[in-house]
Amino acid sequence: MNYAQLLTGPADTDATPIHPLTHHEILSLVQPFTRRGYQVDLAATDRIARRLMFKPVMHDEAGQGGIDATELLQLDSSRPGQHVLIRNLTLANGLAATLETQGDDIDRLLQRIQTVLPQQQFRTVEGTVIALSYRLTASKTPQVGDATVQRVLLRGEAEVAGFRVVLRGAQVRGYPAEIDITPRTQGVPLPEDLLAVIGWAWSPLRKSKAGFTGKVQVRGQEPERSPRVEAALERTVAHLARTLTRPPAAYYETLRGARWKVTFRRAIPALFFGGLIAGAASLTLIDVPQDSIFNLLLMGAPPLLMFGAFGMRETPSLEIPPLPRRWKATWLPEPEAAPSQMEAQTT
Structure with a gap:
C-alpha cells in the first residue's frame, strides 16, 4: 500500500x-x-x-x-x-x-x-429532567467469551431556568467533554466562573456564537468513563438549577470563596511562567561554572519545558483572570409588563 x-x-x-x-x-x-x-x-x-x-x-x-x-x-x-x-x-x-x-x-x-x-x-x-443519549456497543469478555453490551454516553441535554444545557461526550480518549449553555433570550450574560466553581475538573466559560461553552475533564476509559460523565452532568445541572433560579447577588455571597479559588487556579499558568522568567533573570547574578551539572540542566530546561507545554492535549491559557467582583447583570427572565402599564405606555 x-x-x-x-x-x-x-x-x-x-x-x-x-x-x-x-x-x-x-x-x-x-x-x-x-x-x-x-x-x-x-x-x-x-x-x-x-x-x-x-x-x-x-x-x-x-x-x-x-x-x-x-x-x-x-x-x-x-x-x-x-x-x-x-x-x-x-x-x-x-x-x-x-x-x-x-x-x-x-x-x-x-x-x-x-x-x-x-x-x-x-x-x-433538582426538579430538572435530563435526557441521555447513548451508543450501544458489544464487547467480548475474555473470561466468559460472550458479548456484553456497553452504554457509551454521547449527549446529555436539559432545560434549566431558560437555558439549554447540552453535554457532548468526548469521542477521543483523554479529551474533556464539552458543555454548551444556550440562553433562550439572546444576550443574557453569565459569569465566566459559573461552572469552574463546581471543581477543578470544570473549566471557565467562554463565549460562543449561540451562548457559552465550557469543558469538564473526566478520566478513565469505557465502561467506567460514561457513568463518570453522567455524574459530572448531574452535578452541573444541579449547580445550575440552584444558581440560575436565584438572583446573581446570592451567587456572589454563597460562592465567594470558591470564586477566589477559581481566580487563583486560572492564574497558575501565568504565575508559573512568570516565575520561570524571574528565575532566569536571577541566574545572571550568579556565577555558574561551565563544567557544572547545574549549568547542563539550565541549558536543557527550555526545550524540555517547550516539549511539555506543546505536548499537552489542553494547552493552558496565559491570562490575568478578573477578580471575583459582585455580578451586576441579571440572568433571571424579565417579568412581563402588566396590561395596564402597557396601555399607559402606548397612550
Missing part, C-alpha cells in the same frame, strides 16, 4: 454500488420489527438513502414507573452488510434522547435496543 492509499483508504472499500431499497428488501428488513408490533412508515421512508422509518409508538407509563414519551425507530442500511438502528424518544416538552447501535444482525440490534427501558434515558435532578 502506497502513501496515497494510506490517506484515502483501500480502493475496494465500499466499492459495491448501493441501490435504493426494493419492496422485497423492505419486507425482509421489517420482519423482526413486525413480530414486536412495530409498523413501517412507507411515507416517511427514504428508499434512495436506504433508511426505514417506523410509525411512532406512544408510551403512557408515567403512573406505572415509566414515562410519557413518543418513540420513533429508524433503520439505516446504507452500508453493505451493516445496519444502524436508532431509537428516538421525545417528551411532551420537546426534550429528546436517542439510542443507537450498529451491526449485521437486525434482530439482535432490536433486542439490544429493547434492553434499555425508555425511563432509563431520563433522570430528574
Whole structure:
C-alpha cells in the first residue's frame, strides 16, 4: 500500500454500488420489527438513502414507573452488510434522547435496543429532567467469551431556568467533554466562573456564537468513563438549577470563596511562567561554572519545558483572570409588563 492509499483508504472499500431499497428488501428488513408490533412508515421512508422509518409508538407509563414519551425507530442500511438502528424518544416538552447501535444482525440490534427501558434515558435532578443519549456497543469478555453490551454516553441535554444545557461526550480518549449553555433570550450574560466553581475538573466559560461553552475533564476509559460523565452532568445541572433560579447577588455571597479559588487556579499558568522568567533573570547574578551539572540542566530546561507545554492535549491559557467582583447583570427572565402599564405606555 502506497502513501496515497494510506490517506484515502483501500480502493475496494465500499466499492459495491448501493441501490435504493426494493419492496422485497423492505419486507425482509421489517420482519423482526413486525413480530414486536412495530409498523413501517412507507411515507416517511427514504428508499434512495436506504433508511426505514417506523410509525411512532406512544408510551403512557408515567403512573406505572415509566414515562410519557413518543418513540420513533429508524433503520439505516446504507452500508453493505451493516445496519444502524436508532431509537428516538421525545417528551411532551420537546426534550429528546436517542439510542443507537450498529451491526449485521437486525434482530439482535432490536433486542439490544429493547434492553434499555425508555425511563432509563431520563433522570430528574433538582426538579430538572435530563435526557441521555447513548451508543450501544458489544464487547467480548475474555473470561466468559460472550458479548456484553456497553452504554457509551454521547449527549446529555436539559432545560434549566431558560437555558439549554447540552453535554457532548468526548469521542477521543483523554479529551474533556464539552458543555454548551444556550440562553433562550439572546444576550443574557453569565459569569465566566459559573461552572469552574463546581471543581477543578470544570473549566471557565467562554463565549460562543449561540451562548457559552465550557469543558469538564473526566478520566478513565469505557465502561467506567460514561457513568463518570453522567455524574459530572448531574452535578452541573444541579449547580445550575440552584444558581440560575436565584438572583446573581446570592451567587456572589454563597460562592465567594470558591470564586477566589477559581481566580487563583486560572492564574497558575501565568504565575508559573512568570516565575520561570524571574528565575532566569536571577541566574545572571550568579556565577555558574561551565563544567557544572547545574549549568547542563539550565541549558536543557527550555526545550524540555517547550516539549511539555506543546505536548499537552489542553494547552493552558496565559491570562490575568478578573477578580471575583459582585455580578451586576441579571440572568433571571424579565417579568412581563402588566396590561395596564402597557396601555399607559402606548397612550
